[in-house]
Amino acid sequence: MERIYLDHAATSPMHPKVIEKMLKVMKETFGNPSSIHSFGREARHYLDLARAALAGSIGAKENEIIFTSGGTEADNMALFGVAESYQHKGRHIITTQVEHHAVLHACQKLEKQGFEVSYLPVDETGRISIADLKSALRDDTILVSVMYGNNEVGTLQPIAEIGQVLEGHQAIFHTDAVQAYGVEKMDVNESHIDLLSVSAHKINGPKGIGFLYLRSNIKIAPRVFGGEQERKRRAGTENVASIAGFHEAVVIAAADRERKRAKFQGFKRLLIERLQDQGIEFAINGSLEHSLPHVLNLSFPGTNVESMLMNLDLAGIAVSSGSACTAGSIEPSHVLVAMFGKGSERLANSIRFSFGFTTTEEEIIKAAEEIVKIIMRLKK
Incomplete structure (x- = not known):
């Protein structure tokens, strides 16, 4: 796989x-x-x-x-x-x-x-x-x-x-x-x-x-x-x-920074467009305007973050629910709590995608396809 x-x-x-x-x-x-x-x-x-x-x-x-x-x-x-x-x-x-x-x-x-x-x-x-x-x-x-x-x-x-x-x-x-x-x-x-x-x-x-x-x-x-x-x-x-x-x-980072920035921003647009084309309901946590080019956090209403992460991992896709330093924690993200409040459903359905020099367009497209399949399955 x-x-x-x-x-x-x-x-x-x-x-x-x-x-x-x-x-x-x-x-x-x-x-x-x-x-x-x-x-x-x-x-x-x-x-x-x-x-x-x-x-x-x-x-x-x-x-x-x-x-x-x-x-x-x-x-x-x-x-x-x-x-x-x-x-x-x-x-x-x-x-x-x-x-x-x-x-x-x-x-x-x-x-x-x-x-x-x-x-x-x-x-x-x-x-x-x-x-x-x-x-x-x-x-x-x-x-x-x-x-x-x-x-x-x-x-x-x-x-x-x-x-x-x-x-x-x-x-x-x-x-x-x-x-x-x-x-x-x-x-x-x-x-x-x-x-x-x-x-x-x-x-x-x-x-x-x-x-x-x-x-x-x-x-x-x-x-x-x-x-x-x-x-x-x-x-x-x-x-x-x-x-x-x-x-x-x-x-290496300094020599390649502007090209990487443009590439990562393109990955963001590509992932968002692929999900939109398939009619997937989601919201962006944060802003595309004032944002790091390689980090995209999305909320998927009607899903559960644990199920999403497990199913994505089974499909061979590694993403996270936020900070790696709190992996395995049952506590909601303090960042999302500060942004949306303790009662927000986004605390339980948000996924972070982040890109690097090994990431390709093909991988983004494949990931989008798998996300669509998993969400359709979870919502049934």
Whole structure:
């Protein structure tokens, strides 16, 4: 049976060139980057090249990039690091109701430590209101954390406008860009972003590696202690092979971004048109206007998400009901709850489709055909 993978927002397959690069480094470069001899210098060279490329991809300086184990650590480092370092200026934090759990759970932990957190609501497209942000902003606000693009419904937040609002305010601006990095053009200076989180496995790089951008004038308390790696901001011997693979993935993503964006948007239109042609009733969760090109979340009235996922899997089609980090959870999506309310039937019938470099038109057409068959069968 042919298998079709339409869950790239959960994780993406590694690009063959990334694997090739990592194998080369693992075979030839085993030195510790902190060692001053030739073996260490060879390893350090890969780190320096990667750091420069990652910084350049967001308009940052090389010394503003901190390698992490992924997006979750980067988010945690940003929130806990800022809270500890700036609590003398205030203990108020602003975030949104639709953040990834790496941010939401960190905020809940901070609340237990005496910080006050304001959770901004979103409209039915999943976007926050700038007016709500201005209303929530206080003199003692030290951190605003708003994700760049939502991992479940794809909604893009008004990042540049948020940055403008915070200009001149003491609040530090963090954005979780894990789902948006590689498909959206980013410039931390144009958008006035102070911290930005990224994970490699969302852009066809390896799992277990990411980075936190930290503006040079911002201080954060470290979360990991030991050696003096990453300018004393994150201890531990660097994962050289994965960092080299991350570098390769970033280069590939940047060179191919506009073509991929157009291709993914075409996949969205194709899937929607095929379902419409067959008279399938559905609604788009989010917006096609302010949305990541590779994420499409659809609600299918009269169906059940568990049955849909099971039947699609039996048909060889891999999709999800939302965030991979809550897979198997019986709790409804907190993103859809924020968008539509706890009583909405969309909580029980919404499916996320997400595309990547391996996705083809033929796969979209085949997936649409199978979706039609399954819905017809389930509704009988």
